[in-house]
Amino acid sequence: MNQMNHRIALDLDPLRKLSAWRPAEYAFWLLTVAAYFLFPKSLALMSQIAITALFALSLDLILGYAGIVSLGHAAFFGLGAYAAGLLSKYGWGDPLLGLAAGGLVAATVGFVTSFLVLRGTDLTRLMVTLGVSMMLYEAANKLTDFTGGVDGLQGVEMQPLLGMFGFDLYSRTAYWYSLVVLFLMFWLARRLAHSPFGLSLRGIKQNVARMPAIGAPVHGRLVAIYTVGAAYAGVAGALLTQTTQFVSLDVMAFSRSAELLLILVLGGSGCLYGALIGTVVFMAAHHFLADINPQYWQFWLGAALVLIVLFARDGIMGLLRKLPVPGGKQA
Amino acid sequence: MTAVLQTRNLSKKFGGFVVSNNISLTIQPGARHALIGPNGAGKTTLINLLTGFLEPSAGEVFLKGANVTRLAQHQRVKRGLVRTFQINRLFAEMTVLESITLSVCERLGLGWRWWSPVGSHAAAIDEAAELLATLHLLDVAHHKVRGLPYGKQRLIEIALALASKPQVLLLDEPAAGVPTSESRELFESIARLPSEVTILLIEHDMDLVFRFAERISVMVGGALLTEDVPEVIARDRRVREVYLGEALDG
Numbered sequence: 001m002n003q004m005n006h007r008i009a010l011d012l013d014p015l016r017k018l019s020a021w022r023p024a025e026y027a028f029w030l031l032t033v034a035a036y037f038l039f040p041k042s043l044a045l046m047s048q049i050a051i052t053a054l055f056a057l058s059l060d061l062i063l064g065y066a067g068i069v070s071l072g073h074a075a076f077f078g079l080g081a082y083a084a085g086l087l088s089k090y091g092w093g094d095p096l097l098g099l100a101a102g103g104l105v106a107a108t109v110g111f112v113t114s115f116l117v118l119r120g121t122d123l124t125r126l127m128v129t130l131g132v133s134m135m136l137y138e139a140a141n142k143l144t145d146f147t148g149g150v151d152g153l154q155g156v157e158m159q160p161l162l163g164m165f166g167f168d169l170y171s172r173t174a175y176w177y178s179l180v181v182l183f184l185m186f187w188l189a190r191r192l193a194h195s196p197f198g199l200s201l202r203g204i205k206q207n208v209a210r211m212p213a214i215g216a217p218v219h220g221r222l223v224a225i226y227t228v229g230a231a232y233a234g235v236a237g238a239l240l241t242q243t244t245q246f247v248s249l250d251v252m253a254f255s256r257s258a259e260l261l262l263i264l265v266l267g268g269s270g271c272l273y274g275a276l277i278g279t280v281v282f283m284a285a286h287h288f289l290a291d292i293n294p295q296y297w298q299f300w301l302g303a304a305l306v307l308i309v310l311f312a313r314d315g316i317m318g319l320l321r322k323l324p325v326p327g328g329k330q331a
Numbered sequence: 332m333t334a335v336l337q338t339r340n341l342s343k344k345f346g347g348f349v350v351s352n353n354i355s356l357t358i359q360p361g362a363r364h365a366l367i368g369p370n371g372a373g374k375t376t377l378i379n380l381l382t383g384f385l386e387p388s389a390g391e392v393f394l395k396g397a398n399v400t401r402l403a404q405h406q407r408v409k410r411g412l413v414r415t416f417q418i419n420r421l422f423a424e425m426t427v428l429e430s431i432t433l434s435v436c437e438r439l440g441l442g443w444r445w446w447s448p449v450g451s452h453a454a455a456i457d458e459a460a461e462l463l464a465t466l467h468l469l470d471v472a473h474h475k476v477r478g479l480p481y482g483k484q485r486l487i488e489i490a491l492a493l494a495s496k497p498q499v500l501l502l503d504e505p506a507a508g509v510p511t512s513e514s515r516e517l518f519e520s521i522a523r524l525p526s527e528v529t530i531l532l533i534e535h536d537m538d539l540v541f542r543f544a545e546r547i548s549v550m551v552g553g554a555l556l557t558e559d560v561p562e563v564i565a566r567d568r569r570v571r572e573v574y575l576g577e578a579l580d581g
Contacts, residue, residue: 008460010464010472012428014428014473015426015429015432015449015450015456017450018448018449018450192446194448194450195444195445195447196436196441196443196445196449197442197443199449200433200437202422202425203422203425203430203433206422206423207420207421207422207423211405212383212384212404212405212408213384214413214433215408215434215438215442216442218405224443
């Protein structure tokens with residue numbers, strides 16, 4: 001039965017049911033489970049996809065919802081990766097502990113740097129995020145005793161997950177682990193996106209000057225979501241370390257930040273699923289195009305990017321939404 | 332009676348250019364007060380100073396007796412000082428109901444709730460829907476703000492402010508660009524506001540001003556020229572010279 005406001009006869013369902021799970025969403029997550037059985041030889045790749053999807057999700061929270069542009073989001077991914085790697089190298093190899101540590105370290109740095117990032121306009125933000133990530137990259141490069149520098153961090157040894165599931169050569173544990181963490185964190189992000197807090201972030205993105213005039217503390221909200229986004233990226237970085245048992249310096253590289261932006265534009269920002277689908281399409285395309293032509297695959301990537309920003313501004317999700325499917329992908 | 336809103340020697344300079352010059356204004360609770368003056372007189376700047384959108388170069392702002400000069404905009408809104416904008420500042424990609432619900436949520440202090448869906452906050456949604464009903468916006472409640480005609484958008488601009496339950500409402504040319512037929516409706520909805528709500532109105536349409544206001548302040552060149560009841564303002568020779576011209580002669 002429809003929820004009505006009886007005093008004024010307005011059907012409130014379109015707003016009340018906005019957060020309900022849709023059939024296409026169930027289908028999407030069932031497919032991620034089915035993928036384990038369909039592609040048993042590609043579990044390593046699929047784990048990487050799940051981890052990158054979580055990373056893309058973290059950027060969507062700050063860029064897609066709150067409108068904070070960043071060219072240095074890999075800084076937080078890298079912090080999480082090194083935190084988890086160092087923790088296990090020095091004896092604390094429990095995966096969940098490493099995950100929490102990765103998230104916490106990234107969140108702390110995210111919180112502190114948010115005060116720099118949020119000061120300016122878009123261009124300032126691009127430069128500050130880029131600058132912060134460059135400094136962290138060079139710090140990791142220089143502190144070779146600590147991080148291994150360009151050779152990467154060796155000696156990462158993970159204990160079995162929950163004391164039961166060891167990380168195997170076929171990435172079976174890695175896939176389930178990455179997928180479950182992705183799903184849980186997606187679920188939290190989805191709740192956040194549909195909450196009054198999430199609505200206020202959309203308000204900030206759509207009209208930042210109006211928000212204080214309706215009583216919203218814009219700066220506080222942005223600090224909060226930037227910190228959350230950093231924590232998400234940190235967890236993704238920790239996952240990569242744990243599933244590959246290695247940290248390479250390029251976890252913090254500029255190209256990783258840029259690639260992430262590209263993924264989000266490809267998938268469509270501000271709707272969570274765009275981050276996930278963009279990652280799947282990007283990494284699958286990377287995999288197959290690089291097989292065909294290892295040197296020039298980025299040509300096709302570039303072409304796709306140009307076409308998307310010119311003709312499909314809302315990315316793949318924007319195109320999907322135009323399909324005449326009742327109860328299709330959610331907005 | 333203590334003033335609900337008061338300024339003392341409020342000034343604003345941009346570089347060497349004085350846009351607000353030593354303004355001392357007192358507004359009584361429940362007043363229907365209009366602020367008029369030629370273009371560039373500094374009316375909108377004054378609203379920006381009152382609400383904290385701009386910081387004054389000198390002087391102070393008092394709200395219900397408390398000095399709010401250093402308070403941020405959103406903190407003044409929490410204390411009941413709410414404005415609308417001369418140029419719409421809306422949430423274009425939201426539905427009408429969503430954007431009003433957003434404003435209601437902020438007033439109810441729900442803005443930090445990240446766990447529960449907006450749809451579960453029935454009190455906020457009901458209140459937003461009822462506000463839309465009073466402004467005859469129910470039929471577009473689920474439409475995106477972006478696609479609506481200008482007159483409707485102007486109403487939403489005001490609805491966003493009303494959702495904050497203002498004690499002092501500053502309306503910056505609410506009828507600007509609205510067809511006459513719709514501006515009457517708009518002013519009727521403003522006139523229906525509870526009498527304890529204090530209203531300061533900036534408006535260029537003198538018919539509307541003289542119908543609405545119980546007191547009128549006149550600004551010229553960043554300073555207050557005079558303040559009085561409408562009948563006196565209409566006869567004031569200085570006011571005619573600087574602003575009203577021959578319009579009131581007939």
